[in-house]
Amino acid sequence: MSAHTSFNKQDLKVLLLEGVHPVAEDIFRQDGYENVTYHKTALSESELLEAINDYHFIGIRSRTQLSDKVLSSAKKLVGVGCFCIGTNQVDLVAAQNRGIPVFNAPYSNTRSVAELVLGEMIMLLRGIPAKNAAAHRGEWLKTAALSNEARGKTLGIIGYGHIGTQLGILAEGIGMKVRFFDIENKLTLGNAEQVTELNELLAHSDVVSLHVPETEQTKGMMGQSQIAQMKPNSILINASRGTVVDIDALANALENKHLAGAAIDVFPTEPKSNSEEFQSPLRAFDNVILTPHIGGSTQEAQENIAIEVADKLIKYSNNGSTMSAVNFPQVSLPEHDKRHRILHIHKNRPGVLMQINQILSDNDVNISGQYLQTQGELGYVVTDIEQGSSQTALEKMRDIEGTIRARVLY
Ligand SMILES: NC(=O)C1=CN([C@@H]2O[C@H](COP(=O)(O)OP(=O)(O)OC[C@H]3O[C@@H](n4cnc5c(N)ncnc54)[C@H](O)[C@@H]3O)[C@@H](O)[C@H]2O)C=CC1
Numbered sequence: 001m002s003a004h005t006s007f008n009k010q011d012l013k014v015l016l017l018e019g020v021h022p023v024a025e026d027i028f029r030q031d032g033y034e035n036v037t038y039h040k041t042a043l044s045e046s047e048l049l050e051a052i053n054d055y056h057f058i059g060i061r062s063r064t065q066l067s068d069k070v071l072s073s074a075k076k077l078v079g080v081g082c083f084c085i086g087t088n089q090v091d092l093v094a095a096q097n098r099g100i101p102v103f104n105a106p107y108s109n110t111r112s113v114a115e116l117v118l119g120e121m122i123m124l125l126r127g128i129p130a131k132n133a134a135a136h137r138g139e140w141l142k143t144a145a146l147s148n149e150a151r152g153k154t155l156g157i158i159g160y161g162h163i164g165t166q167l168g169i170l171a172e173g174i175g176m177k178v179r180f181f182d183i184e185n186k187l188t189l190g191n192a193e194q195v196t197e198l199n200e201l202l203a204h205s206d207v208v209s210l211h212v213p214e215t216e217q218t219k220g221m222m223g224q225s226q227i228a229q230m231k232p233n234s235i236l237i238n239a240s241r242g243t244v245v246d247i248d249a250l251a252n253a254l255e256n257k258h259l260a261g262a263a264i265d266v267f268p269t270e271p272k273s274n275s276e277e278f279q280s281p282l283r284a285f286d287n288v289i290l291t292p293h294i295g296g297s298t299q300e301a302q303e304n305i306a307i308e309v310a311d312k313l314i315k316y317s318n319n320g321s322t323m324s325a326v327n328f329p330q331v332s333l334p335e336h337d338k339r340h341r342i343l344h345i346h347k348n349r350p351g352v353l354m355q356i357n358q359i360l361s362d363n364d365v366n367i368s369g370q371y372l373q374t375q376g377e378l379g380y381v382v383t384d385i386e387q388g389s390s391q392t393a394l395e396k397m398r399d400i401e402g403t404i405r406a407r408v409l410y
């Protein structure tokens with residue numbers, strides 16, 4: 001990592017929440033960021049509103065809600081790291097409007113989710129959750145009724161992305177037939193088959209597994225009528241987002257024995273901490289595997305995520321690189337040894353680049369490299385300069401109409 005930054009690293013404050021893997025804190029400290037606060041849990045909204053004003057970087061997982069209201073209190077915030085895949089807990093537009101890039105770890109926990117779902121699928125096809133629960137109560141359910149091999153069964157995957165594709169390959173490995181539904185045309189891996197109608201997938205799958213992000217389209221996508229379309233005695237698995245499945249409709253389908261079982265890892269409302277009671281109508285069913293949103297919670301995944309996201313935040317802080325930010329123009333930058341680098345974030349409108357260059361020219365500043373990228377409403381110009389007063393130029397650039405924020409890296 002470059003040692004050159006506009007801020008004294010000791011003055012930059014980093015807040016890590018929700019027990020992200022401790023290696024994240026080590027990485028910040030090793031890079032010279034001494035001011036790192038680590039919390040094992042999420043903060044309540046009022047605690048967050050009070051604390052966030054002090055921090056330049058925040059690291060969260062899926063529980064912390066970075067709403068417009070919270071972000072409006074985050075006056076010093078430079079970057080957000082989601083130590084997970086989903087970024088729906090952050091108001092991405094509000095962050096973008098404030099010139100704050102949001103980073104995540106798009107791949108690091110995907111294998112963990114795929115492995116969990118594979119295991120759940122095999123257990124549910126054998127009816128193990130119900131037999132296990134009965135045995136814990138002293139009952140002996142020795143029967144082959146509704147107990148099936150996975151081999152030869154059809155797995156229907158909804159959302160054939162990083163997790164869906166890995167699950168498909170693992171399932172083929174144990175002899176399952178894989179079909180999937182996705183809004184995009186996808187390159188199929190192995191012998192998987194893409195279907196164009198969701199209902200067609202639902203009607204012919206022995207197991208349906210959801211791997212879509214939370215969007216306006218996916219909220220409630222498995223409602224009463226979709227669950228009714230599922231094959232009798234089939235199984236529903238959701239390790240995507242809690243809003244995707246109508247839990248009451250699922251409970252009804254289990255109650256009237258339309259479905260043979262389910263595995264649910266994510267819920268419309270999840271406890272805010274491990275000490276809060278988990279409430280769900282699904283608690284009544286022995287044939288449902290209930291897990292506390294731990295699809296991606298393995299040691300391997302959490303450590304990889306911590307390394308990936310901490311590195312991205314530090315790189316943005318030290319070097320200005322926004323590669324893989326989810327709400328920001330993406331610029332990959334070389335190191336800027338022996339040069340000053342000015343970062344200018346502005347509303348995407350004509351003429352800003354021209355004004356930046358005019359200011360540099362007026363101040364006798366020689367440009368050695370320049371990078372411009374825009375995304376939607378936002379523009380990001382990075383200018384490397386060889387000499388001259390970067391500070392004076394920076395002050396003038398801050399006055400350009402539409403400027404959201406600007407800083408210099410030494
Ligand atoms: N339970 C857990 O701990 C975890 C949950 N997740 C959740 O899993 C989701 C999926 O993760 P990845 O596979 O890595 O994401 P991805 O972005 O690689 O794949 C998502 C796929 O869903 C498709 N899609 C989007 N909208 C759709 C729709 N309306 N109908 C059908 N397909 C649609 C996309 O085209 C894409 O192919 C994440 O967004 C996250 O919410 C991810 C990691 C851990």
Ligand SMILES: O=C(O)CCC(=O)C(=O)O
Nearest residue numbers: 061062084085086296297
């Ligand atoms: O580990 C977490 O807190 C959330 C995992 C998850 O759902 C994600 O990566 O999107």
